[in-house]
Amino acid sequence: MRLRNKAGASEELLQHPTIIIQNAESRKGKWHDVFGNNNPIHIEVGTGKGKFLTGMSELHPDINYIGVEKYDSVIISALERIQEAGMPNFKLLNEDVINLTSYFEQGELDQVYINFTDPWPKNRHEKRRLTHERFLRMYEQVMKKNGEIHFKTDNQALFEYSLHSFSKYGMILNNVSLDLHKSDIEGNIMTEYEEKFSRKGMRIYRCEAQFR
Template sequence: MRLRNKPGASEALLKQPTIVIQNPLNNKGKWREIFGNDNPIHVEVGTGKGQFLTGMSQLHPDINYIGVEKYDSVIITALERIQQADLTNFKLLNEDVVNLINYFAEGEIDRVYINFTDPWPKNRHEKRRLTYESFLKMYEQVLKKNGEIHFKTDNQGLFEYSLHSFSKYGLILNNVSLDLHNSNIEGNVMTEYEEKFSQKGMRIYRCEAQFR
């Protein structure tokens, strides 16, 4: 899908350094200082327009959230949502998730969310999938011991691949749902894509994967 360019997005992001954190390399190991508290830190990789983390931030003010999104024209909407809701526990990184270990110290994160990521269905693109083993190794490094990945997708092939990838890596699978919206899970906050796909009657797949 081709992204629509938003004129002035880059400049607008730079004008909000307390929300869109600049030079995150300098903040490695210091995120609790950035938030000014010792609350748990949850990170969403590929946060998109920020609907999910905006909802989570409002529901859980005692948790600090960081959304990582590399596209200016997408993350600008997340910034606008944070400003409109006046959230203090939601920060943004306008960066690529492949560099995650450069921004967070070992064990600094409590949970990672992966929501409706690109499935990269071709075999030659397997290494780009955010549930590929090299990404799992990266998450394991920045997550605390027994930290979790919470994963949602509409793509059955990616879900099956991810379950296998998680299991092969040695993660413990919990709360696996093959039809999230017809399950009894509580407190689900939907992403933009999740709303769109569920309205079309498509299944939403979800699981939690815990490092040992």
């Protein structure tokens, strides 16, 4: 999918340093200071326009959320959501997830969300999938012991691949759902893509994977 550039997006992001955190490397190990509390820290990798974390922030004000999104033209929409709702427990990083260990200290995070990520269906692109082993190693490094990944997708092949990847890595699988919206899982917050796909009657797959 080609992303449309938003004129002036890069400049606008710089005008809100208390929400779009600059010089993320300097915050490594100090994220509780950024939020001004010792609440758990959850991140979403590829946060898109921020609908999911906006909902989560409202539902759980005692948790700190960070959305990681590398595209200026997308993260600007998440910024607008935060400004409109006024959420002190929701910050944004305009960075690439591949550099996650540069921004977070070992054991600094409690939970990671991966929602409707690019499936990269070609075998030669396997290492780009956010549930590939190389990313799992990175998540484990920055998360506390027994930290969890919550994963949602509309892509059955990616879901099957991810379950295998989690299991092969030695993670514990919980709450595996092959049709989320017909399950008894409570408290689900939908993303923009999830709303779009569910309106079309598409099945949503979800699981929780816990590091040992």
